[in-house]
Amino acid sequence: xxxxxxxxxxxxxxxxxxxxxxxxxxxxxxxxxxxxxxxxxxxxxxxxxxxxxxxxxxxxxxxxxxxxxxxxxxxxxxxxxxxxxxxxxxxxxxxxxxxxxxxxxxxxxxxxxxxxxxxxxxxxxxxxxxxxxxxxxxxxxxxxxxxxxxxxxxxxxxxxxxxxxxxxxxxxxxxxxxxxxxxxxxxxxxxxxxxxxxxxxxxxxxxxxxxxxxxxxxxxxxxxxxxxxxxxxxxxxxxxxxxxxxxxxxxxxxxxxxxxxxxxxxxxxxxxxxxxxxxxxxxxxxxxxxxxxxxxxxxxxxxxxxxxxxxxxxxxxxxxxxxxxxxxxxxxxxxxxxxxxxxxxxxxxxxxxxxxxxxxxxxxxxxxxxxxxxxxxxxxxxxxxxxxxxxxxxxxxxxxxxxxxxxxxxxxxxxxxxxxxxxxxxxxxxxxxxxxxxxxxxxxxxxxxxxxxxxxxxxxxxxxxxxxxxxxxxxxxxxxxxxxxx
Amino acid sequence: xxxxxxxxxxxxxxxxxxxxxxxxxxxxxxxxxxxxxxxxxxxxxxxxxxxxxxxxxxxxxxxxxxxxxxxxxxxxxxxxxxxxxxxxxxxxxxxxxxxxxxxxxxxxxxxxxxxxxxxxxxxxxxxxxxxxxxxxxxxxxxxxxxxxxxxxxxxxxxxxxxxxxxxxxxxxxxxxxxxxxxxxxxxxxxxxxxxxxxxxxxxxxxxxxxxxxxxxxxxxxxxxxxxxxxxxxxxxxxxxxxxxxxxxxxxxxxxxxxxxxxxxxxxxxxxxxxxxxxxxxxxxxxxxxxxxxxxxxxxxxxxxxxxxxxxxxxxxxxxxxxxxxxxxxxxxxxxxxxxxxxxxxxxxxxxxxxxxxxxxxxxxxxxxxxxxxxxxxxxxxxxxxxxxxxxxxxxxxxxxxxxxxxxxxxxxxxxxxxxxxxxxxxxxxxxxxxxxxxxxxxxxxxxxxxxxxxxxxxxxxxxxxxxxxxxxxxxxxxxxxxxxxx
Numbered sequence: 001x002x003x004x005x006x007x008x009x010x011x012x013x014x015x016x017x018x019x020x021x022x023x024x025x026x027x028x029x030x031x032x033x034x035x036x037x038x039x040x041x042x043x044x045x046x047x048x049x050x051x052x053x054x055x056x057x058x059x060x061x062x063x064x065x066x067x068x069x070x071x072x073x074x075x076x077x078x079x080x081x082x083x084x085x086x087x088x089x090x091x092x093x094x095x096x097x098x099x100x101x102x103x104x105x106x107x108x109x110x111x112x113x114x115x116x117x118x119x120x121x122x123x124x125x126x127x128x129x130x131x132x133x134x135x136x137x138x139x140x141x142x143x144x145x146x147x148x149x150x151x152x153x154x155x156x157x158x159x160x161x162x163x164x165x166x167x168x169x170x171x172x173x174x175x176x177x178x179x180x181x182x183x184x185x186x187x188x189x190x191x192x193x194x195x196x197x198x199x200x201x202x203x204x205x206x207x208x209x210x211x212x213x214x215x216x217x218x219x220x221x222x223x224x225x226x227x228x229x230x231x232x233x234x235x236x237x238x239x240x241x242x243x244x245x246x247x248x249x250x251x252x253x254x255x256x257x258x259x260x261x262x263x264x265x266x267x268x269x270x271x272x273x274x275x276x277x278x279x280x281x282x283x284x285x286x287x288x289x290x291x292x293x294x295x296x297x298x299x300x301x302x303x304x305x306x307x308x309x310x311x312x313x314x315x316x317x318x319x320x321x322x323x324x325x326x327x328x329x330x331x332x333x334x335x336x337x338x339x340x341x342x343x344x345x346x347x348x349x350x351x352x353x354x355x356x357x358x359x360x361x362x363x364x365x366x367x368x369x370x371x372x373x374x375x376x377x378x379x380x381x382x383x384x385x386x387x388x389x390x391x392x393x394x395x396x397x398x399x400x401x402x403x404x405x406x407x408x409x410x411x412x413x414x415x416x417x418x419x420x421x422x423x424x425x426x427x428x429x430x431x432x433x434x435x436x437x438x439x440x441x442x443x444x445x446x447x448x449x450x451x452x453x454x455x456x457x458x459x460x461x462x463x464x465x466x467x468x469x470x471x472x473x474x475x476x477x478x479x480x481x482x483x484x485x486x
Numbered sequence: 487x488x489x490x491x492x493x494x495x496x497x498x499x500x501x502x503x504x505x506x507x508x509x510x511x512x513x514x515x516x517x518x519x520x521x522x523x524x525x526x527x528x529x530x531x532x533x534x535x536x537x538x539x540x541x542x543x544x545x546x547x548x549x550x551x552x553x554x555x556x557x558x559x560x561x562x563x564x565x566x567x568x569x570x571x572x573x574x575x576x577x578x579x580x581x582x583x584x585x586x587x588x589x590x591x592x593x594x595x596x597x598x599x600x601x602x603x604x605x606x607x608x609x610x611x612x613x614x615x616x617x618x619x620x621x622x623x624x625x626x627x628x629x630x631x632x633x634x635x636x637x638x639x640x641x642x643x644x645x646x647x648x649x650x651x652x653x654x655x656x657x658x659x660x661x662x663x664x665x666x667x668x669x670x671x672x673x674x675x676x677x678x679x680x681x682x683x684x685x686x687x688x689x690x691x692x693x694x695x696x697x698x699x700x701x702x703x704x705x706x707x708x709x710x711x712x713x714x715x716x717x718x719x720x721x722x723x724x725x726x727x728x729x730x731x732x733x734x735x736x737x738x739x740x741x742x743x744x745x746x747x748x749x750x751x752x753x754x755x756x757x758x759x760x761x762x763x764x765x766x767x768x769x770x771x772x773x774x775x776x777x778x779x780x781x782x783x784x785x786x787x788x789x790x791x792x793x794x795x796x797x798x799x800x801x802x803x804x805x806x807x808x809x810x811x812x813x814x815x816x817x818x819x820x821x822x823x824x825x826x827x828x829x830x831x832x833x834x835x836x837x838x839x840x841x842x843x844x845x846x847x848x849x850x851x852x853x854x855x856x857x858x859x860x861x862x863x864x865x866x867x868x869x870x871x872x873x874x875x876x877x878x879x880x881x882x883x884x885x886x887x888x889x890x891x892x893x894x895x896x897x898x899x900x901x902x903x904x905x906x907x908x909x910x911x912x913x914x915x916x917x918x919x920x921x922x923x924x925x926x927x928x929x930x931x932x933x934x935x936x937x938x939x940x941x942x943x944x945x946x947x948x949x950x951x952x953x954x955x956x957x958x959x960x961x962x963x964x965x966x967x968x969x970x971x972x
Contacts, residue, residue: 106727107843153674162674164683165651180939184915187873188639188648188839190687190923191932192962195943197650197683201676218731241592245704247780249735294733294787296780304780353674357593387673429670437676446677453666457681457951464950465943476678 007064011046011090014056019047019096030074030091031082034138038079038440041087042069047096051171051179051210057092058208058470059177067473068092070204072146073117075138077351078439080150080203080475089473092208094145101211105130108216109168109185114145114209121214130216131291133160133252137335145209151201153435158386159252159289160217162435163200169213170196175206175466185213198461203437204472206465223252223289224298225327226306228318229280233360233385236284239314240356240386243286247305250298253287254386255334256363261382264340265333272333275319284385285334287327337382338391346406347380347393348413350421354430356388363390366424370394374417389434392421422449438476447478493550497532497576500542505533505582516560516577517568520624524565524926527573528555533582537657537665537696543578544694544956545663553959554578556690558632559603561624563837564925566636566689566961575959578694580631587697591616594702595654595671600631600695607700616702617777619646619738623821631695637687639921644872645738645775646703648921649686655699656682661692661952671699684947689923690958692951709738709775710784711813712792714804715766719846719871722770725800726842726872729772733791736784739773740872741820742849747868750826751819758819761805770801770871771820773813823868824877832892833866833879834899836907840916842874849876852910856880860903875920878907908935924962933964 004012004022012020021027022044032039048054061068067089071081083089097113100121104110105128112121118139121132136142136154146152148170152163160166168185182196199209230236236256243251259281265272276283288298288305299320306318321327341347354362367379376397381390394417400409422432426449438446447455455478462469462477490498490508498506507513508530518525534540547554553575557567569575583599586607590596591614598607604625607618622628622640632638634656638649646652654671668682685695716722722742729737745767751758762769774784774791785806792804807813827833840848853865862883867876880903886895908918912935924932933941941964948955948963 104843106731108731151676157673164680174939174942176938176942178937178939178942180943181937185841186839186915186917186920187643187842188870188875188920189917190637190919190921191917191936191940192924192944193684193688193692193947194650194686195940197680198943198947201678201680203678206679245592245594247778249778249781292733292735294782294790295735296782301780353672355671356673357590384674389674429672431672431675431677433676434672434674435676438678450677451664451667452662453660453664454677454681456660456662456664457666457684458678460950461679461684461947464946 007060007066008044010060011044011057014053014060015046015048019049021045027091030071030093033079033082034075035077038082040083040085042083042089042091043087045091045093047093049096051173054173054208054210055177055179058173058175061090061470062175062177062468065468065470066090067470068208069472070094070145070149070208072115072143073138073141075141076146076150076439077436078441080437080439080472081146082440084474094143094208094210097210100124103128103130110214110216111183111211112144112214113211114143116144118142118144118147125216126219129219131219132166132214133217134163134166144212144214148200148209148212149202149204150437153387153389155253155255155384157384158254164197166215167196167200167212168215170199170209171211172199172207172209175468175471180207183211183213201437203439203476205462205476206471218291221290221293222298223287223327224302225321225330226286226302226318227275227330228284228286228306228315229276229278230282230284230315231280232282233363235314236282236385237360239284239309242309242312242314243305244386247288247301250288250290250295250301251286252289253285255285255383256385256390257283257285257334257337257382258380259283260378261337261341261380262333264344265336268340268343269336272336275330276317278317280316285330341380341393345396345398346400346410347395348410348417350392350418351434351436352392352421352425352430352432353387353389353434354425354428356386358428359385359388359390362424362428362430366392366421369424370417370420373420374413377417394421419445440475443476443478450478493546493552494530496546497530497543500539500546501532501534505535507531513577516557516579519565519568520561521563524568526569526571528569528575528577529573531577531579533579535582537659540659540694540696541663541665544659544661547576547956548661548663548954551954551956552576553956554694555958556580556631556635556694558601558629559624559627561627562632562636562925563922564927566923566925566958567632568926570960580629580694580696583696586610589614589616596700596702597669597697598630598700599697600629602630604628604630604633611702612705615705617705618652618700619703620649620652630698630700634686634695634698635688635690636923639873639875641739641741641870643870644740650683652701653682653686653698654701656685656695657697658685658693658695661954661957666693669697669699687923689925689962691948691962692957704777707776707779708784709773709813710788711807711816712772712788712804713761713816714770714772714792714801715762715764716768716770716801717766718768719849721800722768722871723846725770725795728795728798728800729791730872733774733787736774736776736781736787737772738775739771741771741869742871742876743769743771743820743823743868744866745769746864747823747827747866748819750830751822754826754829755822758822761816762803764803766802771816827866827879831882831884832886832896833881834896834903836878836904837920837922838878838907838911838916838918839873839875839920840911840914842872844914845871845874845876848910848914848916852878852907855910856903856906859906860899863903880907905931926961929962929964936964
């Protein structure tokens with residue numbers, strides 16, 4: 001280690017040999033992001049084993065102005081945990097800190113180290129008759145620290161909120177190496193600015209989350225899943241309003257699926273069949289659950305609600321899953337859309353949100369505007385309608401075939417189509433990042449599309465808490481040069 | 487107005503004569519806080535009528551480094567809306583901005599100007615079959631802007647959370663006069679640091695909240711209220727755990743009342759009688775509600791839950807209110823405790839919280855430590871047990887009689903007893919401000935009792951967002967000199 005700066009020796013001593021490597025092959029898997037769009041370099045990969053070690057590391061980084069890139073499961077979607085290509089930063093993996101410190105079913109709380117993998121938490125809680133009501137595709141890799149730092153969402157946000165609503169307490173190391181100990185689950189705490197809420201969704205730019213106290217809910221007793229056909233996104237929204245005002249305490253899922261996405265699944269994914277005999281223009285997947293013994297049987301609840309909805313002409317046709325296997329088959333369709341769409345051809349994907357009340361019109365209007373402006377493209381919007389959050393895919397014209405042609409189209413149109421999608425989102429008072437965050441990939445767009453107040457606040461907070469810019473530099477906060485005059 | 491600085495003329499022009507006064511008698515009611523503990527001076531009382539006027543005012547204040555003190559209903563408990571005694575600041579009242587901009591029952595949202603009075607919102611929502619699930623004693627004066635800025639709590643936090651959980655969107659004027667337009671109710675929005683959550687509970691030190699989009703819930707269909715006797719705070723906690731894990735979706739209130747407080751109410755408040763024939767050492771008030779037609783009848787729910795609790799020996803005796811009049815009589819006891827305690831003699835009051843799981847032991851242990859350290863005092867802890875938040879009253883020894891002796895005792899013991907209470911709170915990982923905020927009255931204690939990380943973050947954020955310190959200066963953020971070395 002002759003080319004090793006002194007401060008790196010100090011860091012190596014803090015974590016010991018188990019937590020330190022500069023070997024290319026050991027570092028390589030963690031230097032490219034989940035989607036394979038960003039590859040960076042790092043001086044070392046350091047894996048502390050405790051909060052105290054994280055604090056010591058950060059103190060050394062602070063003293064020597066070394067950039068730190070915190071990383072959990074490396075399953076993010078926006079390059080937020082990938083270092084830049086200069087190779088002067090240190091990748092700090094939290095994966096060794098993987099202990100569930102405590103589970104209390106009586107208090108409905110779990111305290112986890114940052115490196116605990118989501119699926120492991122799910123399994124541990126199951127043994128306690130509890131459930132952590134947040135799940136997503138990457139649950140086998142995603143860590144609690146990463147989920148906190150990106151304010152993760154998923155399919156249960158409708159009833160339980162995003163990570164922001166599920167964090168009861170937080171522990172983090174701030175950029176000066178001080179430890180913020182906010183793990184105590186205080187339901188009421190009015191001691192000024194909520195540092196916890198700043199760190200949630202902060203993408204590691206204000207400090208390194210080392211542990212969290214999470215709210216849990218009772219394990220599911222049973223659920224009922226229905227598939228309904230409707231004529232339009234507007235009809236889906238009216239059905240959602242009805243279900244949400246009449247049964248919001250038990251409504252845990254409301255997903256929208258256009259006919260084109262259902263067809264793609266039926267074409268490309270084995271062992272799938274259409275839930276409805278007569279294919280509808282738009283479909284919704286509805287899940288109603290029961291997790292308290294006194295609550296109404298979800299099967300009866302959904303039967304009553306759908307009967308009333310049919311009376312009110314809020315839907316065309318519906319089928320309720322007869323058993324758990326059928327419920328899973330319905331969900332498999334929903335969860336296979338991304339894979340099926342990939343098999344269908346290249347598409348630009350957008351993780352966007354607008355107020356729930358505006359989503360139906362957004363799908364219709366933005367879809368037709370994009371298709372009109374970029375002839376040959378086709379828009380597929382699907383997902384968390386109940387949260388005002390859809391995956392807005394713009395599919396390439398059918399003449400785009402082959403990997404290199406697809407890559408060329410994607411690269412070119414990410415400069416033309418995506419900005420137009422984002423402009424339409426902003427015009428609907430929406431967000432260009434619903435659940436994936438900003439990271440590297442949306443930072444410049446955030447700068448372009450944010451008003452003065454937001455930009456001023458983002459920069460001021462970043463500079464105030466991390467004056468040396470050592471915490472995940474280059475992520476999230478738009479640089480001065482990337483903003484417009486607006 | 488010969489002694490009027492030029493910038494004050496500019497401000498007067500912005501709001502017009504209806505919104506500007508320097509008359510002593512018009513300003514006087516707003517220069518002393520709700521509890522009469524702080525009186526300040528101001529150069530003028532300015533009442534803007536729109537967000538645009540607020541922004542113009544702040545721009546003038548920014549250009550001339552004028553301190554602004556935002557004020558809503560002036561019903562705060564910690565002097566947070568009272569200017570200092572130098573008389574160089576401007577009191578900015580939001581009360582003229584009192585329009586409910588929109589109510590949507592279908593979307594369960596209401597958009598309110600900052601000056602809307604809480605009770606007026608309650609009444610307006612009632613006409614729409616909706617409810618804003620936050621209420622407190624000062625509801626006839628408290629404004630939405632003040633409730634947001636102090637992250638208000640109350641008796642429904644158990645089920646619905648504090649104001650922080652009820653704000654779906656926010657509009658505010660930042661210290662540079664820019665307008666942060668975050669009113670859109672986005673359920674998922676990951677565009678970096680959550681400015682909204684910084685302003686909630688920010689006590690007007692980071693900007694002036696001008697409007698909020700609030701989440702509403704369906705109006706109550708019915709409720710059932712029970713009164714139970716238990717042997718100790720620990721027994722109350724076990725009962726709470728049982729009710730909360732078995733029926734948290736419908737449990738809206740869980741208040742603890744010691745025998746001494748009940749006795750004080752029965753002695754001093756007319757038309758009150760003990761709910762239980764046999765007086766218990768500790769009492770709990772339980773409210774179970776129904777606001778969705780499919781939910782279980784709360785009367786049946788509470789009967790089942792209490793029967794099971796008796797089987798499990800979780801309570802000694804209980805009575806369920808036979809009708810709404812009796813339910814109100816039970817609540818009248820709870821709501822009269824402060825008045826009855828005042829009639830009983832002087833007491834130092836503390837608004838504190840600890841993790842719910844630690845509250846029972848805190849009540850017992852902190853109570854006996856205080857009584858042992860200050861002979862003759864008696865501790866009465868009552869209130870929101872389900873939130874880990876009690877009003878912790880330390881009553882003066884019985885020989886303290888007469889107003890001046892009481893005042894002298896209060897003044898002296900706020901320097902000895904209160905710091906000890908706060909030390910005990912911190913030792914239990916609690917908060918010295920559960921729901922009232924920091925304001926003027928707890929700022930130095932916050933400085934004394936916060937770790938480096940919290941203090942660093944509070945000061946850094948304040949300085950970054952409000953570099954000229956024009957927004958409610960002297961409130962909330964501990965000054966450099968007031969912190970200890972810890």
